[in-house]
Amino acid sequence: MISRRVDCLGHAAGFGTRAGLAAVLIGVALLLVATRPTTAGAGQGRATVHVAQADPLPAGAPQVQPAAAPQQRAEPHVAAAATLWQRFVRAITLRDYHTRVVLLGTLVLGMTSGVVGTFMLLRKRALIGDVVGHAALPGVCLAFLLQQIWQPGAERSLPALIGGAWLAALAGAGCTVALRRWTRIRDDAAQAVVLSVFFGAGVVLLSIVQRIPTGSAAGLQNWIYGQAGLMLASDVQLITAAAILCLVICGLLFKEFALLAFDEKFAASQGWPVLLLDLLLMGLVVMVAVIGLQAVGLLLVVALLILPPAAARFWTDHLLRMTLLAGAIGGITAFFGVLPSAMLARWATGPSIVLVGGVVFGFSLLFGTQRGLLPRYWLQREVRRKVGRADLLRAMYELIEPGLPDDAPQVTSLAGVPVRRELLVQKRSWKARRVAGLIADAQRRGLIATGPADQVSLTTAGAEEAFRAARQHRLWELFLMQAADVGLTQVDRSADRIEHFLEPDEIDELERRLARQYPELARPEPAMPHSPHALPEKQP
Amino acid sequence: MSEPTRPATGEHSAISPLSIHDLTVAYHRRPVLWDIDYDAPAGKLVAIVGPNGSGKTTLIKACLELVPRASGEVRFFGLPYRQARHRVGYVPQRESVDWEFPINALQVVEMGLYRQIGWFRRVRKQHREQAMEALKRVGMADFATRQISQLSGGQQQRVFLARALVQDADVYLMDEPFVGVDAATERAIVQLLHELRARGKTALVVHHDLQTVPEYFDHVLLLNMRLVAQGPVSEVFTEENLRRTYGGKLALLDRVGQKMVQGGGA
Numbered sequence: 001m002i003s004r005r006v007d008c009l010g011h012a013a014g015f016g017t018r019a020g021l022a023a024v025l026i027g028v029a030l031l032l033v034a035t036r037p038t039t040a041g042a043g044q045g046r047a048t049v050h051v052a053q054a055d056p057l058p059a060g061a062p063q064v065q066p067a068a069a070p071q072q073r074a075e076p077h078v079a080a081a082a083t084l085w086q087r088f089v090r091a092i093t094l095r096d097y098h099t100r101v102v103l104l105g106t107l108v109l110g111m112t113s114g115v116v117g118t119f120m121l122l123r124k125r126a127l128i129g130d131v132v133g134h135a136a137l138p139g140v141c142l143a144f145l146l147q148q149i150w151q152p153g154a155e156r157s158l159p160a161l162i163g164g165a166w167l168a169a170l171a172g173a174g175c176t177v178a179l180r181r182w183t184r185i186r187d188d189a190a191q192a193v194v195l196s197v198f199f200g201a202g203v204v205l206l207s208i209v210q211r212i213p214t215g216s217a218a219g220l221q222n223w224i225y226g227q228a229g230l231m232l233a234s235d236v237q238l239i240t241a242a243a244i245l246c247l248v249i250c251g252l253l254f255k256e257f258a259l260l261a262f263d264e265k266f267a268a269s270q271g272w273p274v275l276l277l278d279l280l281l282m283g284l285v286v287m288v289a290v291i292g293l294q295a296v297g298l299l300l301v302v303a304l305l306i307l308p309p310a311a312a313r314f315w316t317d318h319l320l321r322m323t324l325l326a327g328a329i330g331g332i333t334a335f336f337g338v339l340p341s342a343m344l345a346r347w348a349t350g351p352s353i354v355l356v357g358g359v360v361f362g363f364s365l366l367f368g369t370q371r372g373l374l375p376r377y378w379l380q381r382e383v384r385r386k387v388g389r390a391d392l393l394r395a396m397y398e399l400i401e402p403g404l405p406d407d408a409p410q411v412t413s414l415a416g417v418p419v420r421r422e423l424l425v426q427k428r429s430w431k432a433r434r435v436a437g438l439i440a441d442a443q444r445r446g447l448i449a450t451g452p453a454d455q456v457s458l459t460t461a462g463a464e465e466a467f468r469a470a471r472q473h474r475l476w477e478l479f480l481m482q483a484a485d486v487g488l489t490q491v492d493r494s495a496d497r498i499e500h501f502l503e504p505d506e507i508d509e510l511e512r513r514l515a516r517q518y519p520e521l522a523r524p525e526p527a528m529p530h531s532p533h534a535l536p537e538k539q540p
Numbered sequence: 541m542s543e544p545t546r547p548a549t550g551e552h553s554a555i556s557p558l559s560i561h562d563l564t565v566a567y568h569r570r571p572v573l574w575d576i577d578y579d580a581p582a583g584k585l586v587a588i589v590g591p592n593g594s595g596k597t598t599l600i601k602a603c604l605e606l607v608p609r610a611s612g613e614v615r616f617f618g619l620p621y622r623q624a625r626h627r628v629g630y631v632p633q634r635e636s637v638d639w640e641f642p643i644n645a646l647q648v649v650e651m652g653l654y655r656q657i658g659w660f661r662r663v664r665k666q667h668r669e670q671a672m673e674a675l676k677r678v679g680m681a682d683f684a685t686r687q688i689s690q691l692s693g694g695q696q697q698r699v700f701l702a703r704a705l706v707q708d709a710d711v712y713l714m715d716e717p718f719v720g721v722d723a724a725t726e727r728a729i730v731q732l733l734h735e736l737r738a739r740g741k742t743a744l745v746v747h748h749d750l751q752t753v754p755e756y757f758d759h760v761l762l763l764n765m766r767l768v769a770q771g772p773v774s775e776v777f778t779e780e781n782l783r784r785t786y787g788g789k790l791a792l793l794d795r796v797g798q799k800m801v802q803g804g805g806a
Contacts, residue, residue: 122641184568252660259651263637266703269604269630270655271622317687319642 084343091342099342102228105236106295106334106349112243113288113301114308114330115250118323120285121309122261127191128173128282130302132289134195135172137202137298139164140223141209148214156218158235162242165290172198173282199298226297226350229341239291246284250323257281258319295338297350307357308333314368333357385441387500392438393447393466394473395427396458398531401470414463418455467528473499474529475510478518481532555618557582557711557742558603563612565595565602571610572598574766580711581759583740585733587747587773590763591786596746597633599763600713604630616711625655629709631700633716639689645699646684649674652703674706675699677735679728694725701732712736712743719748730756753777 094100120126143164144156172194179190209215222230231239250257259267260277268274285305292301308330312322337353366374400417425435439456442448447462458466476499502510518529558580565573573595580586588596601607603614605621616624629652649671650663657667675681678698683691688699697717704712717729733756736743744761747753753760753773760777762768762785769781 124638255654255657255661255663256659258643259654262641262643262648263632263651265601265606265632265636266630266651268606269625269628269632270652271625272655313642317642317689318644319647322642 087343088339091339096342098233101233101236102231103335103338103342105231105239106228106338106353107331108240108243109288109292109295110304110308110330110332110334110353111327112246112330113292113304113334114312114326114328115323116246116281116284116288117305117330118309118312118326119250119257119261119281121306121313122258122319123278123281125285126306127188127302128176129285129289129305131172131176131191131195131198132169132282132286133293133298133301134202135175135198136165136169136290136293137223138198138205139166139168139171139202140220140293141202141205142168144209144215144218144220145205148212153214156220158232158238161220162238162290162293165293166286168198168202169286169290170283173286177282222297223293224297224299225348226293226295226300226353227341227346228295228338228349229345229347231294235294239294242287242291246287247327249280249284253277253280254320254323295334295349296353297348300350300354303354303357304330304334307354307361311357311361311364311368314364314371317370329357329360333360383500388434388438389442389445389447390465390469390500391428392424392435392442393458393462394469395424396448396456396462397466397470399423399427400458411463411467414458414466415460416457418451418457421454421456424456469499471528472502472507474531475507475514476502477532478514478529479510482514482517556580556615557617558744559615559618560599560603561613561615563599563602563614564610565598565607566610567598567607572765573602576612576763576767578761578767578770580742580744582742583737584742584758585737585756586742586744586759586761587753587757588744588761588763589747589750589753589785590768594764594785596763597715600630600715600744600746603713604628626707627710629704629707629712631704631712631714631717634693634697634700634720636715639691639696641688644685644687645680645691645695645702646671646675648688648699649702649706652706656707671702671706674702677705678702678732679724692722694721697721698725698728701729705732710741712741712745714743714745716746716748718745718752750782 090096091099091103094103117126117129120129140161141164143160146164147154147157147160175194176187176190179185179193180187183190185193206220209218209220219227219230256272256277259272260274260281264274267277288305289298289301292304296304309322309326311329312325315325316322333356334353337356338349340352341347341349364372366372369375396419397414399419400414403417404413421432421435421439424430424439425432430438439448439450442462443450446459447465448456449459449462450456514529556579558578560576560578563573563576564571572593576599588599590596598607602609603616603621605614614621616628621628646668650667652674653663653667653670657663672681672684675684678701680695680698680702683695683699688696691699697720701714701717704714718726721729733743733745737758745757747757754777757773759771760773761770762776762781764785768785769776
């Protein structure tokens with residue numbers, strides 16, 4: 001069914017954008033406060049301690065810490081948490097500094113990827129995120145190797161790695177575009193080629209990295225599945241800054257991206273630089289994918305880009321709302337996906353983020369108010385019921401009509417006239433069970449009363465409904481015969497399908513059109529036209 | 541600039557709203573339009589007619605610089621398209637977009653104003669009112685807030701028309717606006733075309749239904765990879781010309797085209 005919306009949508013849109021921006025700014029402020037190292041937090045102004053790492057539970061080697069890392073590892077206040085539940089409570093209340101930093105960072109990351117992903121999804125370039133994610137790996141490894149050549153034995157530097165990832169991902173995206181543009185290779189094939197070649201190169205480089213002593217300590221392999229827990233506070237700050245830059249660009253270019261995604265040709269004809277906008281959008285995707293590598297991992301970063309907007313689409317038909325909702329879903333998904341890493345050491349956060357996203361998507365698929373399966377099913381069921389009810393009442397009317405004295409029957413004379421059930425069953429060659437179901441439904445609604453000896457009769461309300469249904473059917477039949485040249489033999493069946501969906505103003509128009517030919521319709525009270533065809537006792 | 545031989549029509553002096561000179565367009569080296577030479581008459585409704593694959597859509601896209609031109613020149617009111625954009629309205633084929641897009645009818649029409657609104661700025665009340673006005677002109681005001689997938693094909697087409705109207709251009713290029721629309725929409729479009737003509741605008745419309753050409757249009761452009769004939773419907777829309785347009789004389793062009801693909805390839 002069509003939902004008519006309030007007319008002030010546009011105003012709401014303007015307001016929404018401003019509110020969204022305000023929310024982002026507040027988020028930034030919160031994050032800056034949260035990520036400022038507390039005096040109790042970290043020694044050298046850098047929080048490095050991972051909650052779970054201080055735990056006695058995992059047998060995992062302290063693989064995160066580079067040999068030369070100057071930070072101290074254990075924190076007294078985190079070691080206290082013992083049971084899983086206690087750890088969960090600790091994590092969700094953001095009591096630990098490191099948890100707070102990581103969770104808020106991934107929250108912003110998720111929001112950004114939801115927003116950027118919305119445009120990507122609508123631009124029908126969903127898989128670019130996958131290509132970009134895979135293509136980043138060789139960049140990460142090369143950047144690390146170059147850094148090791150430059151300063152042997154140095155600690156990994158995130159800006160360098162992210163820079164490398166960024167360049168490689170851009171190169172991957174560029175290769176896809178170039179392959180599509182200058183060869184006859186199709187989009188999907190181009191993506192597959194780039195994705196696999198870049199990833200292959202990345203894995204080769206990774207095994208080289210693993211062979212050098214500082215390399216295995218740098219934890220680059222964690223970028224494949226993502227380990228948000230290993231992020232440093234400085235990492236998170238970098239990620240957050242980049243994410244906010246992406247959000248601001250999306251906010252500024254909302255209208256331009258919408259036009260690009262909806263109608264690229266029209267945009268080009270209007271003089272919008274489509275290629276530039278596309279590149280910019282691609283740049284945003286690359287940015288999100290690259291800063292998401294640590295938390296989500298390159299294999300699954302596409303999920304954080306696509307699942308939130310795909311889920312949001314089930315709830316709304318409005319672009320701005322979809323974008324904001326996708327941002328919210330992305331944030332929540334990332335937050336809850338990363339949460340276990342605050343409780344369990346060496347937790348691969350990418351898969352858990354994807355699982356949370358999958359659950360949200362599944363829920364939206366089922367219950368989404370605009371396009372969800374269940375609301376649609378209920379709607380169809382409701383329509384089927386309504387149609388069945390109208391058919392039943394019309395059948396009642398047609399069975400009662402021959403026995404009525406008046407030439408043009410009135411509503412009031414219909415109520416209370418008994419009709420035998422089997423006549424109803426014969427009337428439309430329905431199954432007896434369906435008739436029983438329809439009667440029970442109509443009875444619940446007070447339209448039909450059951451009498452003795454398997455008889456049913458219309459109540460006053462039912463009589464009105466039956467009269468209306470029959471009248472609607474005949475008006476439509478007459479119209480079809482007059483205007484659409486539908487043959488007399490077919491008219492009953494053609495009318496059957498449409499009559500249930502006539503709106504009151506359409507019925508008025510039918511009456512006006514038919515009034516000249518059928519003067520009995522021109523009376524002040526609603527009058528029943530004669531059926532244009534003989535009503536058969538039994539349908540064939 | 542102006543050619544003295546051509547009589548002035550309407551308010552726009554002697555300069556044709558659209559003049560195409562020696563236009564050739566090729567896809568992957570294979571020409572689909574050969575040497576088109578055409579001057580659109582000002583203030584007229586022109587039907588672009590030709591069989592499938594005759595390059596009708598390509599002609600429009602080449603004029604709007606949406607496909608690269610192999611050679612030739614296109615001018616709107618004597619200016620290259622880049623400088624005359626605001627005077628040109630474009631109505632793409634309805635099938636060219638995804639109507640499941642999360643947007644309503646009014647917002648689609650507002651897109652016609654985006655260029656005017658400019659980078660980074662938001663759609664304001666006055667723009668919304670302009671868009672609403674355009675929707676009214678195509679009889680779609682009641683559907684302004686309806687999601688576009690919930691509109692019928694004809695209604696979608698009218699939304700597209702409104703998006704071009706809202707620009708208040710002087711020449712309109714419409715790609716098959718009559719395809720797959722209901723009778724009410726067809727009437728609305730014809731009425732709209734007449735209204736545009738009455739205000740001195742020019743419209744070039746890709747049209748499929750040969751029967752309605754004399755009824756709806758003043759001029760006709762018969763196209764089949766090259767320009768077969770053009771001029772007032774009464775003179776040009778003849779059986780002979782139609783036979784030449786739709787008849788099988790293309791084999792030669794087709795063969796040469798193939799050769800250019802093979803021979804030209806490095």
